[in-house]
Amino acid sequence: MSIKTVAIVGCGIGRSHIVEGYLPHSDKFKVAAICDLNEERLAAVGDEFGIERRTTSFEELLADETIDIIDICTPPGVHLEQVVAALGAGKHVVCEKPLTGSLAGVDRIMEAEKAAKGVLMPIFQxxxxxxxxxxxxxxxxxxxxxxxxxxxxxxxxxxxxxxxxxxxxxxxxxxxxxxxxxxxxxxxxxxxxxxxxxxxxxxxxxxxxxxxxxxxxxxxxxxxxxxxxxxxxxxxxxxxxxxxxxxxxxxxxxxxxxxxxxxxxxxxxxxxxxxxxxxxxxxxxxxxxVAPRFTTQMGQFHAFLSGNGPLPVTTADARRALELVTAIYQSSDSGAEVPLPVGPDSPKYADWRARTK
The missing domain is CATH 3.30.360.10 (Dihydrodipicolinate Reductase; domain 2)
Incomplete structure (x- = not known):
């Protein structure tokens, strides 16, 4: 069984990924690096778990060929660009919810996945x-x-x-x-x-x-x-x-x-x-x-990467959840029922803040 090396980007909820997701599977994953713009938090999490490699540079991790998985736990507003960049760098990617802020953004990620060496697993623990x-x-x-x-x-x-x-x-x-x-x-x-x-x-x-x-x-x-x-x-x-x-x-x-x-x-x-x-x-x-939350999701992710099971959560799952969000926003604006699927013809497809006519 191969051990996958992980770099965690964002040490807030990222700490929970370590505690619940990676430490219970120490025979499957090694958290090799952590990244955060808050150097005090970076030092605290690094010291707590004995992670020597600490950086404030996301780009540095993308260029590191020893990293198998980029685990994105940053604020939601930067998820889209970071996921696309990590897939483009040939990494497997884990990303916290929400995956992005529009269906257009999800569809852009799905296009990036088609050309990527790695896979994306959104988090629905x-x-x-x-x-x-x-x-x-x-x-x-x-x-x-x-x-x-x-x-x-x-x-x-x-x-x-x-x-x-x-x-x-x-x-x-x-x-x-x-x-x-x-x-x-x-x-x-x-x-x-x-x-x-x-x-x-x-x-x-x-x-x-x-x-x-x-x-x-x-x-x-x-x-x-x-x-x-x-x-x-x-x-x-x-x-x-x-x-x-x-x-x-x-x-x-x-x-x-x-x-x-x-x-x-x-x-x-x-x-x-x-x-x-x-x-x-x-x-x-x-x-x-069945262990709750990240413990089972990360275990099943490793099984998938090893060819021993399906990807536990897919980008299509994340899109379905965000499609429901889009429909609720659109209905609230318009006062009308919204049929699914929601596509590019929706006023909310590219931007939830756009007013429904």
Whole structure:
């Protein structure tokens, strides 16, 4: 098994990638370098994990042929250019969410991928954990039956001190608000379990903080499979929870309410009757624990790079999540329902800030 060398760019959330993603797989990955413009943070993370190579130069890492993977954990406003540059340099790339700030940007990345030696894996770590993975196995086995409805709630709390970080709360640097930076994970989880949306009606507003981007949102979705879904998001909840509740013909699923690890057990898995319960027990009876968040996603990424499995999260997955964001913004501006897919004819395709006519 070959050990892949990693350079982490951005030592904020990048530290979590080290702790949860790379250290548990020390036989698969070696964090060989870290990069950050904040030299104090660079030194602190380097000292904490014994990483000797520290730099403030992203370009230096691109030119280093000993680096296999560039892991981008920088503020969202620079993701697009850094991903394209890293792919152009022949690297495999990991990139935090949001991948970029428009569907045009995602499509530019997808074009860059076609000519690249390496692959891009966007981060959607909330897909991993025993709860969501059991639900996924039951649904994929056909036991859940016809999907009826679902609700997804992202009820978090962000106060002015959170937005004291200069790049947060601004269109140019954070790229969006609660839909892009906070609820994107849960909305990806929904589509991971229930498939893509077909039609979207949404509203967004800035009600909690003095910022440019939205901090409250709601949406009504018609899914391709016919199910109805409601989404609710706020950054003004005095009790922080993340909750998915999905109703199928034979099973109701409800996630844990813990805000930052909703994929973990315990999930409620409520069977319609004893026969369904027995089928569920047979499907998950041999269950092997699935580590939450980055631990499993990075492990599966290495398996893919070694030819032993699929890429766990793809650019198409990231595009699907950002297409939903685009549709909600467009619907909120126009007051009309938006059909999917969203393409270049959308006023929001190239810029979420563009007004819908």
């Amino acid at each position: 909330y897909r991993y954990g025993d709860g969501i993975q059991k639900a996924k196995r039951i649904i994929d086995a056909g036991i859940a039956g016809k999907p009826y409805t679902a609700s997804v709630e992202t009820f978090w709390l962000r106060k002015p001190e959170y937005y004291a970080v200069p790049w947060r709360g601004k269109w140019a640097t954070e790229l969006g608000g609660v839909l892009v930076t906070h609820a994107l994970h849960l909305h990806d989880m929904l589509m991971h379990l229930m498939g893509p949306a077909a039609r979207v009606f949404g509203r967004v507003a800035t009600r909690v903080n003095d910022i440019e981007v939205e901090d409250c949102a709601s949406a009504s979705l018609l899914m391709e499979n016919g199910a109805f879904v409601s989404l609710s998001c706020t950054l003004g909840s005095q009790e922080q929870i993340s909750r998915l509740r999905l109703h199928f013909e034979n099973v109701t699923f409800e996630s844990t309410h813990e805000p930052y690890t909703p994929g973990k057990d315990p999930w409620k898995i409520i069977a319609a009757n004893d026969d369904v319960r027995q089928k569920i027990d047979r499907v998950v009876g041999d269950w092997q624990p």
